[in-house]
Amino acid sequence: MTLSSPVSHLDSASNDASIAAPTLLKINQLSVAYGGIKAVKGIDLEVREGELVTLIGANGAGKTTTLKAITGTLPDCRVSGHIDYLGVSLKGRTAFALVQQKLAMVPEGRGVFTRMSIRENLMIGAYTSTDKHQVENDIDYWFSVFPRLKERSSQMAGTLSGGEQQMLAMARALMSHPRLLLLDEPSMGLSPIMVEKIFEVIRNVSAQGVTILLVEQNAKLALEAAHRCYVMESGLITMQGQASEMLNDPRIKAAYLGES
Structure with a gap:
């Protein structure tokens, strides 16, 4: 399967992320605390344009908290440090503003609008677009990538299986x-x-030049797909390097791949 223009924003993007590529996301000394519990303890992380970077680690390591700190969707907590996107601080930015700046997230648990149809969910994903023709083309495209969604286009999203909801959540974000x-x-x-199927789409979206930060429990698949990797343990980045x-x-084989 080859993805075409609906997801590509860099027509001349190379599939190989270059160290000279500009930094899209830069995190410096990020800390997140819930009461007296520190979930993230002063981490540094960056994602360069065109990269697929994965963040792996055990449950409770602070990975999801890091993503929620980027998008400003954390519950009441103390957040310190710096998060810059396109060279500008994300502090105080709303989720609406982030989507307008071409930053989208597929959350853990999918987060589809359960009482809206598949088509309506996709249209919500494209709410920043004023080009109705392009929106319809994009919907048709994602229906071609995920035929199951096309078959159920008028079905309420809450009635879909977990896998179908994941397809929808990804397509909605990419709209x-x-x-x-x-x-x-x-x-x-x-x-x-x-x-x-999901990782096939992730790899192809990356190949089209969309920059990705991936938090994933399946370390083997994540490392096989990614350019670079950060390992997070107990709120700290403990390793990083080429995936x-x-x-x-x-060490990675023993801790995350079940190999000795």
Whole structure:
């Protein structure tokens, strides 16, 4: 499957992320505390244009909290440090403003609008667009990528299976033509066949030049798809490097791949 213009924002983007590429997202000394509990403890992280960067770690490591800090969707807590997108601080930015700036997120648990149809969910994803013809073309495109959604286009999203909801959540986010896409545990709770389909789409979206920050429980698939990787443990970044090299690191194999 080859993705075309509906997701591509960089017509001349290289599939190989270059170290000279501009930094889209830069996190410096980010800390998040809920009462007396520090969930994130002063981490640094950056994502350059055209990269697929994965953030792996055990449950409770602080990965989802990091993504929610980026999007400003955390519950009441103390957040310190700096988060810059396109060289500008995200402090105080609303989710609406982030989508307008081409930053989209597929949250853990999918977050579809359960009482709206599949088509309505996709149209919500394109709410910043004023080009109705382009919106319809994009909907048709994602229906071609995910035929199950087309078959159920008028069905309420809340009646879909978990895998179908994940398809819809991804397609909805990509309807906004994001420059940076945040994915939080896209394979969670899905069948092996559905996981394979979701990662096929992730790889192809990345190949079209969409920059991705991926939080994923399946470390092997994440490392195989990514350019670079950060490992998070107990709120700290403990390792980072090229994903292809970390895939063969004995420490990663033992801790996350079930290999000795």
